[in-house]
Amino acid sequence: MSxxxxxxxxxxxxxxxxxxxxxxxxxxxxxxxxxxPITMLTAYDYPTALAEDQAGVDSILVGDSLGMVxxxxxxxxxxxxxxxxxxSKAVARGAQFALLIGDMPFMSYQVSAEEALRNAGRFLQEGxxxxxxxxxxxxxxxxxxxxxxxxxxxxxxxxLTPQSVNQLxxxxxxxxxxxxxxxxxxxxxxxxxxxCFSLVLESVPAKLAELISKKISIPTIGIGxxxxxxxxxxxxxxxxxxxxxxxxxxxxxxxxxxxxMQHAFGEYIEDVETKRFPAxxxxxxxxxxxxxxxxxxxxxx
Ligand code: KIV
Numbered sequence: 001m002s003x004x005x006x007x008x009x010x011x012x013x014x015x016x017x018x019x020x021x022x023x024x025x026x027x028x029x030x031x032x033x034x035x036x037p038i039t040m041l042t043a044y045d046y047p048t049a050l051a052e053d054q055a056g057v058d059s060i061l062v063g064d065s066l067g068m069v070x071x072x073x074x075x076x077x078x079x080x081x082x083x084x085x086x087x088s089k090a091v092a093r094g095a096q097f098a099l100l101i102g103d104m105p106f107m108s109y110q111v112s113a114e115e116a117l118r119n120a121g122r123f124l125q126e127g128x129x130x131x132x133x134x135x136x137x138x139x140x141x142x143x144x145x146x147x148x149x150x151x152x153x154x155x156x157x158x159x160l161t162p163q164s165v166n167q168l169x170x171x172x173x174x175x176x177x178x179x180x181x182x183x184x185x186x187x188x189x190x191x192x193x194x195x196c197f198s199l200v201l202e203s204v205p206a207k208l209a210e211l212i213s214k215k216i217s218i219p220t221i222g223i224g225x226x227x228x229x230x231x232x233x234x235x236x237x238x239x240x241x242x243x244x245x246x247x248x249x250x251x252x253x254x255x256x257x258x259x260x261m262q263h264a265f266g267e268y269i270e271d272v273e274t275k276r277f278p279a280x281x282x283x284x285x286x287x288x289x290x291x292x293x294x295x296x297x298x299x300x301x
């Protein structure tokens with residue numbers, strides 16, 4: 001990028017423009033029509049949501065990746081509705097403009113359409129979200145119709161669907177054979193028809209993601225799905241280098257916060273152990289007169 005002319009990025013506009021408007025599903029649609037990339041990031045807490053919102057991100061997903069990158073589970077299966085609502089509320093307090101999407105956790109929408117609708121409603125009513133996301137294709141159509149029918153926007157999720165990790169045989173790319181790719185295309189069309197306003201495509205061949213993005217009218221949001229999608233999402237802890245257990249190939253790391261945190265913690269420990277911290281500027285002072293009065297009181301006893 002040239003350094004001579006100032007470039008007004010979305011982030012700069014977001015930080016500078018007080019007239020910024022709330023992003024809605026209609027904005028998602030408009031962006032796809034205009035060929036403008038949609039940006040999405042995950043967040044699980046207030047300060048991260050605040051920073052992402054101030055940076056100008058279009059959408060924040062309270063992903064059930066929470067289970068792995070925040071709660072330390074091996075996969076997303078143990079995440080509960082209570083976990084998701086707790087973190088959704090914190091994100092909603094931090095974000096003013098981004099479209100907020102709550103990720104429906106494992107077993108919150110699979111049992112029946114009625115249960116799916118009730119749990120989706122909780123994300124809006126209690127969690128402060130604007131929409132929900134759920135994983136799966138044709139087998140989820142009934143639940144999606146019920147949720148959309150109640151006026152709740154639904155984002156679909158195809159390809160590598162982490163809640164099915166045991167069925168998929170691991171966290172591995174999907175849609176690599178002609179038959180699997182055909183099934184994915186059919187599912188994408190079905191999710192559009194069921195009323196999804198957008199669709200996440202995770203870890204699928206770039207060519208296939210581009211083809212799906214052209215075939216459906218709703219915006220696709222890719223993660224490990226190439227540049228042909230209508231938008232992109234990353235797990236924020238991957239992007240920031242905060243999650244050191246494993247980084248998927250498709251992640252671009254923009255920082256190394258794990259190393260920075262470790263460094264800062266190390267310095268703090270050393271400062272305390274060597275009594276460099278707290279210094280006088282970190283301490284509360286007492287009025288000299290009050291101190292003398294206290295001393296006299298003590299001495300009198
Ligand atoms: O849970 C999550 O963060 C997600 C994204 C990877 C899309 O589903």
